[in-house]
Ligand SMILES: Nc1ncnc2c1ncn2[C@@H]1O[C@H](COP(=O)(O)OP(=O)(O)O)[C@@H](O)[C@H]1O
């Protein structure tokens with residue numbers, strides 16, 4: 001019999017990241033599809049993302065996940081099917097271990113299972129692991145022997161907070177705060193202060209470029225958009241500090257959520273977290289100044305990795321590779337009645 005295909009999947013609202021055991025590699029694709037008015041698939045993944053905000057009105061660019069969970073089953077299934085047909089990465093009938101977000105309902109978890117079992121992936125088995133646990137492993141922590149680890153995953157649409165002890169989850173929480181929300185706030189502030197309309201893609205580029213470092217130099221950056229007074233496309237100079245100003249309240253909310261979850265932990269775990277600090281994963285952890293901001297606002301050490309967005313999938317890699325970590329993931333069984 002052919003060797004089983006074994007995959008670790010991190011299905012994010014922004015990007016899908018997959019570890020393929022057979023090939024021993026990781027590939028990523030933006031979690032996006034482009035469809036025309038008849039619903040036909042025009043592009044998927046990175047290609048579809050590149051079309052975002054650039055398409056004519058009869059083409060729609062869809063993000064099939066919302067705040068960490070599957071919101072558009074049909075389109076995410078199409079996306080998976082397309083990647084399957086492309087043939088280069090997926091193979092049907094594999095064994096999957098999937099990272100599930102913090103704080104999901106059974107129904108939302110079941111949607112991940114259904115996607116892998118009842119779509120063209122036709123998974124033979126599906127195991128589930130909490131993303132926070134996968135992140136901690138991806139960050140190189142010995143989760144099974146740690147008595148208190150705090151992980152914050154700053155992703156595309158969510159902030160996931162997890163407290164882990166002895167390989168298991170003690171608490172977790174998911175907040176609808178992520179890169180996309182930040183980009184909307186930047187768009188709003190630019191419109192309000194400059195009567196200037198920019199797209200979410202421009203806001204994201206700006207956010208990636210300047211970050212949230214406390215910048216009092218008066219430095220400005222050039223951005224393209226549409227002047228709302230004259231209705232014409234043009235470029236404008238805006239202060240780099242606008243990004244930090246737009247995100248001020250949201251960042252304070254992040255810190256508040258982190259602190260209040262830490263406060264809820266039992267004394268023994270609490271002591272360890274205050275001593276060791278917190279671990280930060282997710283693509284947003286790359287944003288210039290974010291780890292430093294959290295450090296200053298919480299007074300805690302903030303540890304991260306060079307590629308924070310890859311922590312979950314790196315953790316999944318270890319989980320599918322190593323037997324002693326494998327047991328941290330649990331099987332999801334088929335709910336036969338629903339599909340009879
Ligand atoms: N260098 C960077 N600076 C700021 N934000 C970044 C940077 N790199 C990635 N991001 C942001 O990280 C988010 C995606 O993180 P990721 O963990 O891959 O998302 P998810 O797992 O939720 O799909 C996006 O909002 C993106 O804008």
Ligand SMILES: [Mg+2]
Nearest residue numbers: 012155282283
């Ligand atoms: Mg992520």
